[in-house]
Amino acid sequence: MRFAFFSDVHANLEALKSVTRDFEKEKIDKLFFLGDAVGYGPDPNECLSFIQKMGEVRLMGNHDYAALGLLDISYFNPYAKEAIEWTRKKLTEKSIEIISGYKIDHRFDIFHLVHSTPKEPLNWDYIFYLEEAEENFPYFNTQICLIGHSHSPFIIKKYKERRCFLHDEPETEIQDGFKYLINIGSVGQPRDGENKSCYLIYDSVQKRAWLKRVPYDLKRTQQKMKKANLPAYLIERLALGK
Numbered sequence: 001m002r003f004a005f006f007s008d009v010h011a012n013l014e015a016l017k018s019v020t021r022d023f024e025k026e027k028i029d030k031l032f033f034l035g036d037a038v039g040y041g042p043d044p045n046e047c048l049s050f051i052q053k054m055g056e057v058r059l060m061g062n063h064d065y066a067a068l069g070l071l072d073i074s075y076f077n078p079y080a081k082e083a084i085e086w087t088r089k090k091l092t093e094k095s096i097e098i099i100s101g102y103k104i105d106h107r108f109d110i111f112h113l114v115h116s117t118p119k120e121p122l123n124w125d126y127i128f129y130l131e132e133a134e135e136n137f138p139y140f141n142t143q144i145c146l147i148g149h150s151h152s153p154f155i156i157k158k159y160k161e162r163r164c165f166l167h168d169e170p171e172t173e174i175q176d177g178f179k180y181l182i183n184i185g186s187v188g189q190p191r192d193g194e195n196k197s198c199y200l201i202y203d204s205v206q207k208r209a210w211l212k213r214v215p216y217d218l219k220r221t222q223q224k225m226k227k228a229n230l231p232a233y234l235i236e237r238l239a240l241g242k
């Protein structure tokens with residue numbers, strides 16, 4: 001079977017539609033959403049409805065949590081805070097019901113899925129460095145932990161009791177004796193210097209996982225954001241992938 005894992009759509013409907021078309025092209029059997037359907041972008045209700053119809057499992061992200069009023073947004077940067085306040089005003093009752101049904105984490109087969117970290121998922125901490133990754137490996141008992149949140153994809157491997165290390169290719173074989181911590185990147189807000197959407201595919205027959213990049217109609221999203229009077233900084237950063 002082929003599984004696809006996607007995250008951090010952030011109300012970017014053009015990006016979501018583009019990766020959905022790619023799911024069909026890649027003949028994906030099951031889909032898993034790792035959180036942050038809303039925030040930053042112009043189409044929160046549309047994206048929530050879209051994801052609800054396609055995902056096998058849907059997880060809660062910090063922006064989703066904030067949109068429900070369950071998270072103090074004083075620590076958000078001013079642009080993210082403004083976008084969440086805008087989002088709260090736009091969400092329909094149906095959308096609120098949808099987000100309220102999102103899970104914090106999910107385990108199945110060889111996977112542990114969580115938006116932020118397996119150690120403390122509701123602290124919404126980030127994993128940027130190998131030291132932070134090493135600290136989180138003891139907190140998942142499956143072979144693979146998949147995360148989102150930072151919008152920067154990576155594959156980190158750990159062999160038994162040795163120190164973890166960064167795998168420098170966008171794909172990897174899933175080998176016995178290894179554990180994997182993989183950030184699956186962002187569909188709607190890539191921030192690794194590449195403005196194409198990113199998601200992860202896992203082939204259970206080949207025992208192989210790879211990060212896939214997909215272009216989308218970025219200018220259309222920017223036009224919608226401008227029409228919605230969302231912060232100019234958020235509009236401009238999409239093109240930069242930052």
